[in-house]
Amino acid sequence: MPPPPPFLIWTLRRTGGTTFTRLLHAASAREEVWREPFARHGKLFGLRRRFVEDKDAARLAEGLEVALAARPNIKHCFEVCPARFNAVLLRTATRLGYRHLYLDRRDEAGRIESLEFARLTGAWGRGQAEHVEKALQDGSLRPGPPDAALAARELRRSAVKRQQLFREMKARDTDPFVLFHEDLYAGDILDLFHAAARHCGVTGPLDDDAIADQGSGLSAQNTARLIAALPELEPFRARIAGHLAENAGKLENPFLTRRARRRFWLF
Secondary structure (H helix, E strand, O other), X not given: OOOOOOEEEEEOOOOOHHHHHHHHXXXXXXXXXXXXXXXXXXXXXXXXXXXXXXXXXXXXXXXXXXXXXXXXXXXXXXXXXXXXXXXXXXXXHHHOOOEEEEEEOOOHHHHHHHHHHHHHHOOOOHHHHHHHHHHHHHOOXXXXXXXXXXXXXXXXXXXXXXXXXXXXXXXXXXXXXXXXXXXXXXXXXXXXXXXXXXXXXXXOOOXXXXXXXXXXXXXXXXXXXXXXXXXXXXXXXXXXXXXXXXXOOOOOOOOOOHHHHHHHHHO
């Protein structure tokens, strides 16, 4: 039996997608999964760098066709890439038969706070978070305060990238399976995983025990309690909350708001 179509998870940093990607890939029967291949240290960063230099969409599409010939499953943090790059990737992946998923986080303040913690401590993965926890406990790591100005710029950049991707998906009539971090780390999530698997054409057995562990938070990095160790955290939180409130319209997440309204209209 041939494997199901490959999947491409469109996400942002600090949404909890690593474990989700691993569990869905394990059931897919596909050989390869590439996590953030277009990131600065990713295996396909060269394609992104070349596109930034020459702006040649046709050349990028040709390069992607060759690079993705094996149809690996992909987790892609789209907010770090140019909008036109993402548009070419969307078109090329769709042409290659990819199924699309969109993973985000409803609590944008929490995502940005987690991003600042990772930037200050280097805790980008679970293993790194465990090392950072020990270093915080023994005093060998003393991170500086989070940068509210830098975080506000990241909020604006992420909002623009979301809106650009939403418009591109709408124009291409791409209807991704949409899910959120909060649903992956709370309660009974088996139905959500099985629905995502059906969307991707995955027929292999899912590891329900591992999925249930994730729903209990056992597979998450769980850095929320470590973030409390950052100095000047409450003033940072207050500034970010104020920025989100003052710019609610500009920072709207269309995958959360417009999509929900569209579903309301339909049903």
